[in-house]
Amino acid sequence: MIQPFVRLAGLAAALPEENVDTDIIYPARFLLITARLGLGPYAFHDRRFHADGSEVADFVFNQPAWREAPILVAGANFGSGSSREQAVWALLGRGIRCVIAPSFGEIFQANCYRNGVLPITLPPAQVAALSAAAAEARVFEVDLEAQTVSVAGGASLPFAIDPERRRALLNGWDETATLLNAHGADIETFEGRHRRLQPWLFDAETDA
Amino acid sequence: MPQTLYEKLWNSHAVAELPGGETLLYIDRHLVHEVSSPQAFASLRDASRRLRRPGTHLAVADHAVPTRVRDGEIEDPLARAQVAELEDNARSFDVPYRSLDGDLQGIVHVIGPEQGYTLPGMTLVCGDSHTTTHGAFGALAFGIGASECGTVMAAQCLKQRRARTMRVDLVGQADPLVSAKDIALAVIARIGALGASGHAVEYAGPAVEAMSMAARMTLCNMTIEAGGRVGLVAPDEVTFAYLKGRPLAPKGALWDQAVAYWRGLRSDPDAVFDRVVTVDVSGLAPYVSWGTSPDEAAPITASIPDPATLGDDSARRHAEKALAYMALRPGTPLTDIPIQRVFIGSCTNGRIEDLRAAAAVAHGRQVAAGVRAIVVPGSTATKHQAEAEGLDAVFRAAGFEWRHAGCSMCVAMNDDRLAAGERCASTSNRNFEGRQGPGGRTHLMSPAMAAAAAVTGRLTDVRALMRTPAAGLVEEIR
Numbered sequence: 001m002i003q004p005f006v007r008l009a010g011l012a013a014a015l016p017e018e019n020v021d022t023d024i025i026y027p028a029r030f031l032l033i034t035a036r037l038g039l040g041p042y043a044f045h046d047r048r049f050h051a052d053g054s055e056v057a058d059f060v061f062n063q064p065a066w067r068e069a070p071i072l073v074a075g076a077n078f079g080s081g082s083s084r085e086q087a088v089w090a091l092l093g094r095g096i097r098c099v100i101a102p103s104f105g106e107i108f109q110a111n112c113y114r115n116g117v118l119p120i121t122l123p124p125a126q127v128a129a130l131s132a133a134a135a136e137a138r139v140f141e142v143d144l145e146a147q148t149v150s151v152a153g154g155a156s157l158p159f160a161i162d163p164e165r166r167r168a169l170l171n172g173w174d175e176t177a178t179l180l181n182a183h184g185a186d187i188e189t190f191e192g193r194h195r196r197l198q199p200w201l202f203d204a205e206t207d208a
Numbered sequence: 209m210p211q212t213l214y215e216k217l218w219n220s221h222a223v224a225e226l227p228g229g230e231t232l233l234y235i236d237r238h239l240v241h242e243v244s245s246p247q248a249f250a251s252l253r254d255a256s257r258r259l260r261r262p263g264t265h266l267a268v269a270d271h272a273v274p275t276r277v278r279d280g281e282i283e284d285p286l287a288r289a290q291v292a293e294l295e296d297n298a299r300s301f302d303v304p305y306r307s308l309d310g311d312l313q314g315i316v317h318v319i320g321p322e323q324g325y326t327l328p329g330m331t332l333v334c335g336d337s338h339t340t341t342h343g344a345f346g347a348l349a350f351g352i353g354a355s356e357c358g359t360v361m362a363a364q365c366l367k368q369r370r371a372r373t374m375r376v377d378l379v380g381q382a383d384p385l386v387s388a389k390d391i392a393l394a395v396i397a398r399i400g401a402l403g404a405s406g407h408a409v410e411y412a413g414p415a416v417e418a419m420s421m422a423a424r425m426t427l428c429n430m431t432i433e434a435g436g437r438v439g440l441v442a443p444d445e446v447t448f449a450y451l452k453g454r455p456l457a458p459k460g461a462l463w464d465q466a467v468a469y470w471r472g473l474r475s476d477p478d479a480v481f482d483r484v485v486t487v488d489v490s491g492l493a494p495y496v497s498w499g500t501s502p503d504e505a506a507p508i509t510a511s512i513p514d515p516a517t518l519g520d521d522s523a524r525r526h527a528e529k530a531l532a533y534m535a536l537r538p539g540t541p542l543t544d545i546p547i548q549r550v551f552i553g554s555c556t557n558g559r560i561e562d563l564r565a566a567a568a569v570a571h572g573r574q575v576a577a578g579v580r581a582i583v584v585p586g587s588t589a590t591k592h593q594a595e596a597e598g599l600d601a602v603f604r605a606a607g608f609e610w611r612h613a614g615c616s617m618c619v620a621m622n623d624d625r626l627a628a629g630e631r632c633a634s635t636s637n638r639n640f641e642g643r644q645g646p647g648g649r650t651h652l653m654s655p656a657m658a659a660a661a662a663v664t665g666r667l668t669d670v671r672a673l674m675r676t677p678a679a680g681l682v683e684e685i686r
Binding site for chain 1: 220227228230234246250251255257260272287293327335337353354356358362365369405435437458465466501522523619621638640641642643646
C-alpha cells in the first residue's frame with residue numbers, strides 16, 4: 001500500500017549530473033525480477049559497484065553520511081529513458097521518498113506519484129544551491145502541506161505541485177480506486193458515445 | 209477554433225476534466241509484455257479487480273526472451289519464470305496472448321502495427337517508453353509505468369496532463385542511403401535530449417509524406433529520446449494502404465467508415481503549435497552517436513567534438529563524462545572508430561525494410577575479422593518474410609548471425625549483451641551507459657550504417673562504401 005507523504009526530514013544525497021536515465025538508476029538485467037519490493041540493493045547498481053562487486057568508494061550512496069538519505073537532489077532530466085517503474089521501486093527500497101531536480105523524465109515523474117515518492121521541480125539555480133547544501137550534509141525538511149523545501153539555517157523554498165497529486169500523496173490514495181469510485185459513470189457514458197463515433201474500436205477487438 | 213492532430217485525438221478521448229487541470233483520458237488499446245505487467249496484474253489480484261475490456265489488450269513476451277533458440281524451454285530460470293507468469297496472467301485474465309513459439313510473436317511495437325492492432329485515431333499505451341512508435345499511424349500512443357498499466361486494465365482510463373505541441377517540419381529530399389534513423393538522430397542532436405520534453409511532436413512536411421510506414425515508425429519511435437512522450441504523423445494514403453487487409457484492421461463497410469473518419473485526423477491548416485522546428489534533410493549525412501545520450505550525435509563526416517567548445521556547462525560536463533566512458537578523444541574522426549560488435553534489430557529498426565537496407569550493404573561483403581554481428585528481426589512474421597526474400601541467406605553468407613525475434617541487445621536482458629569495453633554499432637535507440645551490458649559502448653546508427661560498420665570493422669560512411677562495388681559482386685558480374 002502507498003505510504004502517505006506529509007513531511008520528511010533528513011539528509012539529502014547530491015547527484016548533480018544531467019540525464020541520469022532509468023538504466024543508470026536500475027540496470028535492465030535486474031528487470032527479470034518480477035517483485036516490487038526488495039529492489040533497493042539494485043538502485044544505481046553499476047555506479048555503486050565495480051565489476052568485481054566491491055563498492056565504488058566515492059559514489060554518494062556509498063559514503064557513510066548518505067547511505068540512508070531519504071532525499072535525492074539530482075540534475076536535469078532525471079529518470080529519462082525507459083518507463084521501468086523499477087527505478088522508483090528501487091529508490092523507495094533504499095528509503096528515498098523525495099527527489100528534487102530541475103526537470104524529470106515524464107514517465108518517471110508519473111511513476112513517483114503512483115508510489116508515494118514526491119518529485120519536486122525547482123529552477124536550476126535553486127537545485128544547485130540545494131545540491132551544495134546536500135553535499136555539506138545539512139538537514140533538509142520537505143513539507144508537502146506547506147509546499148516548501150528548507151535547509152537547516154537556510155531559506156524556505158516554495159514548490160508547485162498539481163493539487164490532485166498533492167492530495168493523493170498526502171492521503172496515500174490508490175489512483176485506480178479513486179478513479180473508479182469518482183468516475184465509473186463518466187466512463188460508461190463516454191464508452192457509449194465513443195462506440196457510436198468509432199465502432200470499429202469495439203468490433204475488432206484482439207480476441208475477435 | 210483550429211486544432212492540431214494531437215488536440216483532436218486528445219479531445220476525442222476526454223472522459224472528464226479534473227480539478228487541477230488534468231484530464232481523464234480513455235484508453236482504447238494496451239500492449240502487455242512480460243517486464244512491466246507482472247506488478248500490474250498483481251495489483252488487480254490484490255484488489256480483486258478484473259479487466260474492464262480484456263479483448264482490448266494484447267500480450268506478448270519480447271524483452272527477456274532468448275534469440276538463439278526458440279524451441280524448448282528458456283534456459284535462464286528468471287526469464288523462464290517471467291514469461292510463464294505472463295502466459296499465466298493472460299490465461300487467468302482472458303487477455304489475448306501471442307505465444308512465444310507462434311508466428312505472431314515479436315516486439316510489442318512491431319507486432320501491433322503488423323497485425324492491424326494499431327489504428328489511426330485510437331489511444332494506445334504500453335509499459336514501455338517506445339510506445340511513441342504507434343504515433344506513426346496518427347494514434348495517440350505513449351509509454352506508461354507498471355502502476356498505470358494496472359489502472360488501464362481496471363478502468364480503461366488514465367489521468368493525464370495535456371502536453372504542449374511541437375511540429376517538426378522535414379523539408380527537402382534525403383539521399384537514398386540516409387534513413388529515418390539518421391533524420392531522427394539529426395533532429396535530436398539539434399533540439400537536445402530534453403528538446404521535446406513536455407511536448408507532443410507532430411512530424412510533417414514533404415520528407416515525412418514521402419516516408420514508408422516503417423520509416424515513420426522509426427521517426428516516432430525516437431521521439432522519446434528527445435524527451436517527448438508522443439510522436440505523431442497524420443494518417444494518409446500510405447497509412448491506409450499499409451493497414452488494409454491486416455488481420456485486426458476493420459473490414460468491409462466498417463473499413464470505409466473508419467477511413468472516412470481517419471481522413472479528418474490531421475492538423476487544421478491554421479492550427480497553432482507551441483513550437484515549430486524545420487529541418488532540411490537534403491544533403492544530410494548519415495548520423496552516428498558518439499556519447500551516452502542520444503543527442504550526443506554527429507554526421508559521420510565529422511570528428512568527436514571537443515567538450516570545451518560546447519555551449520553550456522552541463523552539456524560540457526556530460527560530454528566529458530561520456531567521452532571518458534566511451535574511451536574516445538576529441539578531434540578523432542568518427543570514421544576512425546573501430547567496433548567489435550554489431551546489432552541490427554529493435555523496435556526502432558527491426559522491420560523488414562530495415563533488414564532489406566542492411567542486407568543490401570551486406571550483400572557480397574564479409575563481416576570484418578574480429579567483429580561479431582547479429583541480426584534480430586523485430587517479429588517472427590518479419591523473420592519469415594525476410595527468409596522468404598532470401599535476406600537470411602545474404603546475412604549468413606556475409607558472416608552475420610541470424611536470430612529469432614525479440615528486443616535482444618537493445619535492452620540486454622537476455623544473453624545478447626556487450627562485455628565491458630566492447631564497442632557496438634547498433635540500430636537500437638539508446639546509447640546510455642551500460643544499456644547494452646555493463647561497461648558496453650554503444651554507437652547508434654541506421655541499419656545500412658550498422659551493416660557498413662560490420663563489413664569494415666569501424667564506423668563507416670555507407671554512402672562511400674556503396675559507391676565501391678563489393679568484391680563478391682564484382683566476382684559475380686565477371
